[in-house]
Amino acid sequence: MSFVVGLIAIGALALIFGLILGFAAIKFKVESDPIVDQIDEILPQTQCGQCGYPGCRPYAEAIANGDEINKCPPGGETTIKKLADLMGVEAKPLDAAHGEESVKKVAIIREDECIGCTKCIQACPVDAILGAAKQMHTVIEHECTGCDLCVEPCPVDCIDMVEVEAKPETWQWNLDSVKQNIHKADTIPVKLVE
Amino acid sequence: MQDIKQFVESGQIARFPGGIHPPERKQPASEQPLRRVPYANELILPLRQHIGLSGQCTVREGDHVLKGQPLTDAALHQGLPLHAPTSGTVKAIEQRPMSHASGLPEQAIVITPDGHDQWRERQPLPDYQQRDKAELLDIIQAAGVAGLGGAGFPTSQKLAQQKPVSYLIINGVECEPYICADDRLMREHARDIVLGMRILAYITGADKTLLAIEDNKPEAIASMQQAISEYTDIELRVVPTKYPSGGEKQLIQLLTGHEVPSKQLPIEMGVIMQNVGTAYAVKEAIIDDKPLIERVVTLTGQCIEQPGNVWAPLGTPVDALLEFAGFKPEHQQRVIMGGPMMGFTLPITAVPVIKTTNCILVPSTQELPPPGDEMACIRCGACAEVCPASLQPQQLQWLAKAKDYPALEDNNLFDCIECGACAFVCPSEIPLVHYYRQAKSQIRNQAREQAKAELAKQRFEARQARLEREKEERLERHRKAAEARKQMQQQQTQHAPEQESNNDGKSSAVAAAIARAKAKKAAQEGSNAAAEQPTGSQPEEKSKKSAAVAAAIERAKAKKAAQQAASEPEAGADSSAGSEASDEATAQPRPAQDKSAAVAAAIARAKKKKQARDQEDKQ
Numbered sequence: 113m114s115f116v117v118g119l120i121a122i123g124a125l126a127l128i129f130g131l132i133l134g135f136a137a138i139k140f141k142v143e144s145d146p147i148v149d150q151i152d153e154i155l156p157q158t159q160c161g162q163c164g165y166p167g168c169r170p171y172a173e174a175i176a177n178g179d180e181i182n183k184c185p186p187g188g189e190t191t192i193k194k195l196a197d198l199m200g201v202e203a204k205p206l207d208a209a210h211g212e213e214s215v216k217k218v219a220i221i222r223e224d225e226c227i228g229c230t231k232c233i234q235a236c237p238v239d240a241i242l243g244a245a246k247q248m249h250t251v252i253e254h255e256c257t258g259c260d261l262c263v264e265p266c267p268v269d270c271i272d273m274v275e276v277e278a279k280p281e282t283w284q285w286n287l288d289s290v291k292q293n294i295h296k297a298d299t300i301p302v303k304l305v306e
Numbered sequence: 307m308q309d310i311k312q313f314v315e316s317g318q319i320a321r322f323p324g325g326i327h328p329p330e331r332k333q334p335a336s337e338q339p340l341r342r343v344p345y346a347n348e349l350i351l352p353l354r355q356h357i358g359l360s361g362q363c364t365v366r367e368g369d370h371v372l373k374g375q376p377l378t379d380a381a382l383h384q385g386l387p388l389h390a391p392t393s394g395t396v397k398a399i400e401q402r403p404m405s406h407a408s409g410l411p412e413q414a415i416v417i418t419p420d421g422h423d424q425w426r427e428r429q430p431l432p433d434y435q436q437r438d439k440a441e442l443l444d445i446i447q448a449a450g451v452a453g454l455g456g457a458g459f460p461t462s463q464k465l466a467q468q469k470p471v472s473y474l475i476i477n478g479v480e481c482e483p484y485i486c487a488d489d490r491l492m493r494e495h496a497r498d499i500v501l502g503m504r505i506l507a508y509i510t511g512a513d514k515t516l517l518a519i520e521d522n523k524p525e526a527i528a529s530m531q532q533a534i535s536e537y538t539d540i541e542l543r544v545v546p547t548k549y550p551s552g553g554e555k556q557l558i559q560l561l562t563g564h565e566v567p568s569k570q571l572p573i574e575m576g577v578i579m580q581n582v583g584t585a586y587a588v589k590e591a592i593i594d595d596k597p598l599i600e601r602v603v604t605l606t607g608q609c610i611e612q613p614g615n616v617w618a619p620l621g622t623p624v625d626a627l628l629e630f631a632g633f634k635p636e637h638q639q640r641v642i643m644g645g646p647m648m649g650f651t652l653p654i655t656a657v658p659v660i661k662t663t664n665c666i667l668v669p670s671t672q673e674l675p676p677p678g679d680e681m682a683c684i685r686c687g688a689c690a691e692v693c694p695a696s697l698q699p700q701q702l703q704w705l706a707k708a709k710d711y712p713a714l715e716d717n718n719l720f721d722c723i724e725c726g727a728c729a730f731v732c733p734s735e736i737p738l739v740h741y742y743r744q745a746k747s748q749i750r751n752q753a754r755e756q757a758k759a760e761l762a763k764q765r766f767e768a769r770q771a772r773l774e775r776e777k778e779e780r781l782e783r784h785r786k787a788a789e790a791r792k793q794m795q796q797q798q799t800q801h802a803p804e805q806e807s808n809n810d811g812k813s814s815a816v817a818a819a820i821a822r823a824k825a826k827k828a829a830q831e832g833s834n835a836a837a838e839q840p841t842g843s844q845p846e847e848k849s850k851k852s853a854a855v856a857a858a859i860e861r862a863k864a865k866k867a868a869q870q871a872a873s874e875p876e877a878g879a880d881s882s883a884g885s886e887a888s889d890e891a892t893a894q895p896r897p898a899q900d901k902s903a904a905v906a907a908a909i910a911r912a913k914k915k916k917q918a919r920d921q922e923d924k925q
Contacts, residue, residue: 152763156755156759157759157763157766158759159762159766168763168766190709225908237766238765238766238769239765239768239769240765255762257758257762267908267912269915278408279410279412280408280412283747284747284748285740285743285747
């Protein structure tokens with residue numbers, strides 16, 4: 113008799129837990145791998161493909177599947193550091209095979225030389241180039257991620273990658289970079305001597 | 307709230323943690339009466355003079371402007387308008403170096419004064435009490451009044467907060483060494499300042515106005531005391547001399563006994579603070595209808611012959627101010643905008659006075675020797691003792707050097723007011739504030755970049771979705787087209803037998819089948835015979851095609867001939883008409899030539915590129 117009671121009790125419990133789990137699986141369903149989203153958050157979203165994957169999200173997926181974290185030149189050291197923290201692995205120096213970390217750049221089309229072939233428009237991963245066939249093209253500067261992808265397809269080489277100019281609000285307090293007669297002695301506060 | 311009231315009513319002065327007592331050096335500049343600087347040859351007005359956005363430029367190069375005429379347009383919460391400091395012409399609207407430590411250029415309006423100093427039409431408003439508060443706020447906004455004590459926050463925005471205010475604090479502390487602009491203003495314009503205070507109290511609806519002055523300014527205290535004697539709701543609070551008592555949060559702590567919580571504004575405590583200079587500017591804006599076009603600037607330092615305070619029109623280049631005060635530069639002369647603690651060294655002196663410029667300091671190397679080399683931190687803790695915000699400067703310094711930004715934020719880097727007290731006492735001469743400024747700007751940049759990355763991601767995903775959609779649409783179109791074709795064929799094949807059945811019926815169908823079979827056989831034979839002779843149908847098609855091509859060529863020729871014919875008679879007519887017209891005729895083909903030349907050049911470039919690439923590939 114006690115055997116049957118035990119069987120029923122265990123069976124009932126199994127049913128209850130099964131229902132709870134089944135409910136949870138529907139209620140708290142995760143659409144995609146959350147780690148991929150987290151990695152994707154960290155990546156700089158230039159969509160440049162220098163890592164060898166067609167965009168930042170595919171690379172995020174690759175990292176989640178165990179790829180190296182040091183293949184993103186636009187993100188550079190800071191991105192590698194953050195990825196290392198997230199993935200719980202050692203931070204490595206940037207893999208030189210994928211390019212070097214450089215200053216932020218933006219594409220500029222020399223508009224009088226543009227022949228309106230639309231090749232750069234097709235190459236731009238973030239739709240930051242405006243234009244139409246046989247019409248001059250131009251780059252929407254603040255949408256450009258500086259990914260370099262439009263330079264290669266241009267048949268007349270009229271796209272330049274230029275450094276993003278510093279503005280007073282983005283200036284990094286690099287006194288050495290101010291070319292005039294500023295020297296290190298000019299840091300404020302200055303010592304007041306009695 | 308009740309505690310604050312009790313404390314303030316008791317008239318006590320509290321203490322804030324830390325602080326230092328640097329040499330004051332307010333004399334001799336503070337003893338000279340205010341002078342007026344003549345208008346410089348050109349006045350440079352950067353469009354952005356304070357925190358926030360710049361207004362929209364409303365004048366053009368070459369325009370004549372009157373004194374006080376607005377030059378830019380800015381809506382509430384979108385920055386402040388700028389005004390012409392005197393009448394003259396707009397010489398240029400161009401990039402000029404900013405009054406900023408970086409010396410980077412920004413868009414500026416350059417005005418050449420015409421010497422008449424002619425005012426625009428003014429509408430003084432002496433009866434401000436009859437007016438609505440919102441109207442007064444609009445006037446203050448339109449007059450471009452910004453906080454003249456520090457960062458230049460738009461005054462109208464600060465006043466427009468819809469929260470109850472119990473205390474209006476007027477800040478006349480001016481605790482930084484050398485600077486005495488507010489001191490001089492209080493001595494000479496006490497009545498006007500008090501009027502401004504009344505207007506501010508009216509707008510904010512404050513129960514009481516507290517005027518705070520440091521005890522090292524006895525003359526200013528005396529003159530203000532006299533000016534406020536007739537008002538019962540203004541109280542004078544003399545605070546002990548200590549740097550940085552004039553900081554907004556520090557002064558609030560002194561007067562209310564309560565610290566402003568981190569990441570909160572004083573308004574949450576029912577307190578609002580304005581500088582004495584701002585109170586004066588508000589009075590000028592409302593009662594005299596005079597926008598903010600000049601301010602008091604302290605010119606001081608041992609490399610100036612006549613130190614003192616001056617009324618400097620906004621836009622006056624620092625060069626001109628120095629020349630006015632008798633500048634004797636020494637070797638590697640430093641020119642500091644602001645005070646020695648919180649100012650910055652100017653990379654070039656061609657930059658203008660802006661709304662936030664309170665002092666130009668030109669020290670000799672004896673009075674302000676350049677700092678020695680930075681040495682290692684010895685963890686003495688002197689910086690933590692003097693920090694008015696109770697931070698851990700040495701910790702922040704290490705974190706800033708390690709670029710550990712999350713940890714910096716955890717250690718409340720953004721509560722740092724950059725007063726410089728820590729660097730002042732540091733025995734290792736570490737430029738601490740410099741590190742904090744760098745770290746702060748980098749954190750802000752990262753946040754900006756994060757936002758940009760987010761946007762790029764959205765755009766990338768939108769593009770991906772669009773491409774996907776277009777592909778599907780294309781496939782759908784193809785499928786539909788194929789279906790339509792199929793239907794057409796079916797219809798035709800249905801129609802054809804019907805027609806034939808009308809004539810001959812079955813026999814024709816049989817004949818067709820035979821013909822098809824024959825054709826098939828012939829084709830097979832043809833292919834077997836290794837295409838010795840083309841089959842019957844092919845030459846027919848070919849001849850059709852070639853005929854079509856020939857026709858097309860004929861058409862093109864005809865078109866060309868027609869064009870030539872059209873242009874020739876014109877040219878003929880023109881040559882008889884005269885030389886002017888013939889010029890036109892020759893000019894006509896030129897654009898076409900240009901175009902073709904450009905195309906040729908583009909083609910050449912493309913070819914060159916291809917060659918280069920091929921070579922690279924080979925290599």
